[in-house]
Structures are given as structure tokens and as C-alpha cells.
Amino acid sequence: MKRRDFLKLTGAVSAASVAPSVMALPASNKNNKVVVLVHLEGGNDGLNTLIPYTNPDYYALRPKLAIPANKVIPLDAKMGMHASLGGLKPLWDKGEMAWLQGVGYNQADRSHFRSIDIWESASSSNEYSKTGWLSQVLPQLTDGLHGIVLGQGIGPLAGSKLNAVEMENPKTFLNQAKLIQDMSYAHSNVASMKHILGVQNQLYATASELSHKLKRQIPVRARFPKTPFGHQMQSIAEMIVSGVNSPVYKAKLSGFDTHANQLQLQKNSLYHLSGVLQAFAESMKRAGLWNDVVLMTYSEFGRRAKENRSGGTDHGKASAHLVMGGSINGGRLYGKTPDLANLDNGDLAYSTDFKKVYGTLARRWWNVKNPWQAHGEIPFV
Amino acid sequence: MNPIKFSEARHLLSRTGMGVEWKVLQQLINQPFREEAVDQLIKTYSPQTPNPPRLTPLYKMDRLNKAGARGKKVMHNVMMRENDVLKKWWVKQMLITTSPFTERMTLFWHNHFTSSLASVKRPQLLLNQNKLLRQFGMGNFSAMLMYLTSDPAMLLYLDGDKNIAGSPNENFARELLELFTLGHGHYSEADVKAAALAFTGWGVNHATGKFVFREDLHDGGYKHFLGESGNLNGNDILKIILKQPRTAEHIAEKFWKSFVNLERPNPRVIRQWGKVFRESSYEISALMSEVLKSDVFWAEQNRGALIKSPIELMVGTMRTFPHRSLTTKDIMHTSRILGQDLFDPPNVKGWEGGKDWISTQSLLIRTSLQQKMSRDANIRAMARHFPKVSPDVMKQWLLPREPVLPPQHRKGELWYVQNLMFDPGYQLA
Structure with missing residues (x-):
């Protein structure tokens, strides 16, 4: 007896629904434009990342932690980058990188977990949602593969409307996915089974797409730091270069929860970030794909304006984030520089809702409807 | 009365136990009728807490907590260690109990009256709460509600202890109405505020871990709540809540989602179950019996209509095939990765369950787990306990519905059972 007949007979499958044996993936992303999300886990201190190095208030708030003006990489007459990000300066100079200032949201929550949920689901502070912000955007773009998360945290790609997978790396994923059988012919009326x-x-379709594309994997022509974050970003670069059709990738760098000993910790973390992002930009350029990629960082929150007594800073509100890519209108600072003389309860007040950044990516990058239209857009791309 | 068939006994067991043990299945089939099988099942419930672990007494934890940074650090280490002790204890009970129905119900109530180790930070209090859930799990819901609302773990979890006259904290009152009793949309914001005021002064003695009523922090003022008025206190609020038909119906809806089908409940059935529950003065066994004897519970379209939780999947497999393919520690870790960290639900709503259990990530892990549990050495050991029955009966035993993948028998029984375990239907209950 043929498999199909058997299934018909057992009633597990209705005859009408027998589909081709491989699900039609990829139903290609209309424009092949990629967004790479980098979660700076812990809550990066924006004030010591993008530094108001001429502002006396900054030095008054942070007697121990302020970065001396002569160590800052100046971007304009008022703002400069932490020296550990020096490797990214050439991208800034070429206009391929920009900073978004004062990014946050109304009624910020200081819990790591709550706040990252709010960021990743684009919900408001008093609303609980478990679907990622991308589920309001990506289904407009493609019904194929929507995103790949390296490491853990499906957050922005969570939800039943999205086809997204989480993986340590493509190799391990393909190994695990070998156990996943093709079920595309099967159909059920029972919601649980469906x-x-x-x-x-x-899973099956993603694994097929990956194994097909990675069979002839094109090596990336850049040297990534041999760290977990470096490996994640290298895997992302490899998938993009090899033509894997996914509009979003996500990676995560930890170590930004600097309650104590911040000077050293943040210096290392930003240096690490800079090294990996340089390699990533290099790999995209060499493959001729830099114009098709936008990378953005995000984090739970920024940190308090005033340093604490342990040489660190506690959980705060708004922060600065970077965007980069060949199509970025870069070499510019967007948004209002937080006013250190008018703090919000000791925190940098937010002036740009993160939903404005998401909306910009939806409308100006992917060219689909902006679900957060009321917040407006930013011309960084 | 309806005579019980093999597939029906299997259905009852997979919904109310942990796994489908062949021996228990045989006992159920020996009952002439479904109704008797249900009665017999409910009788197996045990309100006692089996071998509770010994945890550091609360007064010691409290003393450490007050002993500066070093004391706090020691306390933290004790807490982290004992969190795991507690989790492993529960997993072990589920594995060895002679009344899996009790564990199943305790898990159900843990997911209703939620509290978490992560936020309460006192494993002993979560153990005490677990004892209460067992004590009342098949008892009287009004009594359960009274005890659980004044339970120290609950008061700490929902900031009830911070709710004081002059500075009310609405967290507890809101969740009481929204999640524990009436359900969203059946009360007003003013009712939440009034309830919060009525519960002011309920607190916890940190050294003894006991409930305290702090008269001086209680707002004794006049309040309006759900159409009643007076100098209402917390107990008055609970009494008013219990007069509302919605309370019984809300619990009935939770029974539907846990025992019948993960999809939206049928409102007519819910009204009927709510009525039975109320008329029994909130005897949980009366509701349970009504649910399990209802036509809708046995209906063909509701077979396999639930998705096994990570605990059901792992503990259930190990009870179905009595072989130690996983350790209690494996189960504790894997259930956390799969999204069901015992004593640590993600938030006050508890585990969403149903479709939420299966995502691309969790399905990969579930599949690898299945492979681990059914790999050669394990399945050979399991095979010693296989009943001597035809492949067809074997299939009916292990799956709630016809398999999606046609199982192959020609390569032998082990291969056949592995096939059944890898069928998507094995994830269903």
C-alpha cells in the first residue's frame, strides 16, 4: 500500500489536503533586505557609549566613571564615542553608521525581564504580549522563513505568525533537525495536531533551506573574533553570504549589566562588540551585500545618569543605539541628546520611542506598512 | 451508564494521570462502566504531602538576610541549593507516586494559584504552599481560596504584604479577581480598588513564615464591592466573590482547558459545570466528577486534543515504560528548557500551556529527548515491560489517535514502538 493511501485509510490525513512533499519555502522575501538585531544583554550604559564629552553635567554626575574628554573619539563638537569603539570610526566616516539617541519608551520598567519583553514585543509598559514586534511586520513581506536566532531568545520573532528558529549554530541545528520528518503531506482537523x-x-522547511544553501557554503572573507558572539555573527554572515533567505537574524552579546567595576567591564564589552561588528561589515562588503543589510543594537534599558557607590551604574531608562549598513544615512546623530540638567527621576529621559525605530525599518527599509505610524519615522535609512 | 472500552480507559488515564501505565489501564478496564472508573480514579486522590524535603527553617533564613552582605550571600546560596532540592522532590514524587492523579491536580492548582521561587525567594514557603494545594486539591474550593489568599508565599508573590492603609497596592486584589476567581471583564476598576483596601493589613511574619493581620495597617473604611457595601474586610470580599456565578464558571473553564480541549470552551457546558460546582458548595470532586462523566470529555473529537506539558511528556513516558531513562535532575533541567520550570511559572498567569508548549525550539528539544529516551539501550530495557499484545493494541495504548506516520512493524517490536514515540501524536494527550 502506498503511504498516501494508508494515510487516507487511517483517516489521519484528508485526501484533499495532500500537498507537495516539501513545503514551498522559501517563498522569497520580496526585496532580500536583511536586518541583523544585536541584543546587548544587561542594559548597556548609553551615556558612556555615546558621550557628551563637553557637558560639565556629565562629569558632575560621574566623578569616577566619566570618560575624560581626551579619551573620547569625537563625532561632533558635543558627542563622541567610547574609545573601545574606535574600530567603527571608519564606518562612521564613510556614512555607513549612525547613532540613535534617547531611545526608550514611556513608563520604563527597570526589570531586565519585563523591559526586554516590552522592547521585543513592542508592547506598552502595562501590557503583556508574547508575540514579537516582527510578527506585525514580516508577514507582510514573505510567508517563507522569517528569522533565525543564534543562541537563545526568540523574543522579537516569537509568535505563531512567524516562521523562525533558534539555533546554537547552523551545523548543530541541521544535526538536530535530522530527526524531524517531513509532515507536509499530513493534515488534521484537531487543533492540537494541526x-x-x-x-x-x-522546522523541516528551514532545515531544507539551510542544508540546501549551506551545501555549497561560501566562506566569509573576514576574520571574526573567536568568541561566542563572534561565532554567532560569523554564522549569520555565512548564512547571508550563502544566500539563505531570511529577512532577520538575531545575535546576543552579554556583559552589559555593570552595577560594579563598570569602567573595565564596559571597556571590554564594547571592544568585543566593535571587533565583531567590524568583521561583520567587512564580510558583507567583500560579498557585495553591505547595501542589503542593516544592523541595529538594542538593550533592556540604559543606566542611571549618576554613578553608584560600587564604581558602576544601576538600571535606568533611555539609551543610545547604533545602526549600520551600506544603505544607512550615516555619519549622523539622530534624535535629541538627553538633557542631563533635566533628568527623569535620575534617568535619561527617552525622546525617541523604540517603536519609531521599528517603524522606520518596516516602512523605509522593507517598504511595508508601518504598524507604529503614530510614532513617525527616522530618516536613518 | 456507559461500558468502558480500552481506548476510553486510555483516554481517562492520559488526561488525569502521568503517562498510561499498562497495569492501571487493566484495572480501569475491569470497571464495568466509565462512571465507575471515574469514581475510582477520584478516590485515589491523597491530600497528604509525601516525604516533604527538610529545608532551612525560615527564622534562620531571616537571620541571615539581616546579617549584612555576607549573610545575604550565604542566604542566597542556601536558597539556590534548596530551590533545586524542592524541584527535584516534586519530580521524584511524580515519578514514584501511586496516585499520579494527585500530582496532576497539584500541578493544575500550582498553575492556578501561582507563586514563584524566583520572586518569593523562600523555598520553604513554596513547599508550604504546595502542601496547601495538596490538602485542598480535591477538597472545597471556598476553603482553598481562603487559605491560599492568606498564604505567605502568595502574599509575598503579589505584594499583598505591601498593601497597607494609606498606600494600597492593588497587585494582589487585581489578580485575585482576574485570575483566581471571576476572570477578566467581570468586575470594574473600582472593584479592584475596593478589594485592595479590604485586604490592607494582611502580611507575613518573616521569621515564622506565618500570616499576620496588622490591624493598624488595615483600612476599616466603608467600601462598595460588586454591588455590596459596608466596612468590608478581606474575608467579606472572598465571600462576595464566591456568590458570583462567574467564579465557578471561571474554574470550570480552566478544567475545560486542562482536561478536555485546548480550544475555546463551550459556554453552555461551562454554565452547566459552574452550576454543579456552585450547588455542591464548591466541592472540587463534584466538579471533577461532572467534567469526567460529561459527554464532551469522552467525545471522539476531543481525543488527543490536548498537548502534553513537558512534565507530562517526560514523567509520563517514564511511568508508561518503567525504566530510568532520565534522572530527576534531567527532568528538572529539561522541563525548564522546555518552558515548565516547576515552582517557577513565568508570571502570575502561570503557564499558558496548550499550543504554547510546542515551538520550533521546543519541538527540536522534545524530539532529541524522545531519541534519548528511546535509544537502543533504553528501549531494550523498556521492552522488558512491554505487554504481550498485538501491534494494533500497542498503537492504541501509546497514541490517542491514529498515527500520522504509518508505523513499521516488520523490523520488530522495538522499532515499532520507537516509530510510535516519534509520531506527532505522541505529543498529544
């Missing part, structure tokens, strides 16, 4: 089959098909 759901499982749907998820299984997503």
Missing part, C-alpha cells in the same frame, strides 16, 4: 504539524513543517 499546531504540531505546522511547527514541524517550519
